[in-house]
Structure formats: C-alpha cells, structure tokens
Amino acid sequence: MTDSQTITKPQAEALASILHELRPEWGTPALVTLIGRNREHPAPFPALTQAAITAATRRNPDGTPTARTPAVIYQPGKHWDQPINDAGTRIPPGPPCEDHIGQEAHNCRCCWADIKAGTRPEQLLGKHHTETEPTP
Numbered sequence: 336m337t338d339s340q341t342i343t344k345p346q347a348e349a350l351a352s353i354l355h356e357l358r359p360e361w362g363t364p365a366l367v368t369l370i371g372r373n374r375e376h377p378a379p380f381p382a383l384t385q386a387a388i389t390a391a392t393r394r395n396p397d398g399t400p401t402a403r404t405p406a407v408i409y410q411p412g413k414h415w416d417q418p419i420n421d422a423g424t425r426i427p428p429g430p431p432c433e434d435h436i437g438q439e440a441h442n443c444r445c446c447w448a449d450i451k452a453g454t455r456p457e458q459l460l461g462k463h464h465t466e467t468e469p470t471p
C-alpha cells in the first residue's frame with residue numbers, strides 16, 4: 336500500500352494530549368509511543384481520532400470506562416463502527432409536532448406559519464389544533 340497515510344508526529348502529539356485530557360491516567364508520552372508504534376495503521380487520522388476518542392470516553396452501564404488501557408484503540412471493536420458515542424452525547428430530538436409530521440414541537444415551522452396567519456393560537460405551537468369555524 337503506497338497510498339496509506341502515516342500519522343505525523345504533530346498529529347500523534349495532538350491526539351495524545353486530547354486523549355490525556357479525556358483520560359488523565361493515560362500518560363501523554365505513553366500515548367505518543369503507542370500512536371507512533373501504530374503509525375502504519377490503515378485508518379486515516381480523522382477516523383483514528385474519532386475511534387480513539389470513542390474508545391477513551393465509552394463507559395459501561397455502571398459508569399466505569401470500557402477501555403482500561405489505550406491499547407484498546409488499535410484493537411478492532413465497536414469504537415471503530417460507531418464513532419459517535421451512543422451514551423448520550425448526541426442531543427436527542429425534541430418531541431414531534433402533534434400536527435405536522437417531521438417537525439419538532441418546540442419550533443415547528445408549519446405551526447409558526449399558522450400562528451403568523453392568525454389561524455393558530457401561539458400556545459398551541461407543536462400541539463394539536465383543530466381550526467374552528469369563526470362563531471357567528
């Protein structure tokens with residue numbers, strides 16, 4: 336493989352300090368050594384960084400870190416498949432609008448259009464609203 340990107344020393348140092356911030360018990364020099372030893376790993380730097388951060392931050396249900404040592408980063412595992420931590424770092428979407436599919440209740444664009452047009456009271460943003468005929 337001639338097109339594989341090797342990790343550069345500045346990249347190794349940058350990644351090592353990020354990992355050290357996430358896991359203070361993982362020493363930066365040891366991390367630099369580990370990354371340097373695996374610099375021929377086929378993963379490009381962005382993918383490696385994502386997997387490494389996932390491996391460093393993933394926790395068991397009891398709160399203990401899944402990876403005890405940074406060596407886990409280079410072993411195959413879930414952290415390579417799911418770079419985005421599934422333990423709640425993603426902001427969950429809000430509840431859906433009761434009237435408009437695909438819109439979130441707290442900022443439903445369709446509801447706002449109705450509110451501006453005067454056909455929906457503002458407090459019914461994201462709530463079910465049946466347009467009533469004006470009472471005579």
Ligand SMILES: [Zn+2]
Pocket residue numbers: 432433434435438443444445446447460461462
């Ligand atoms: Zn709506």
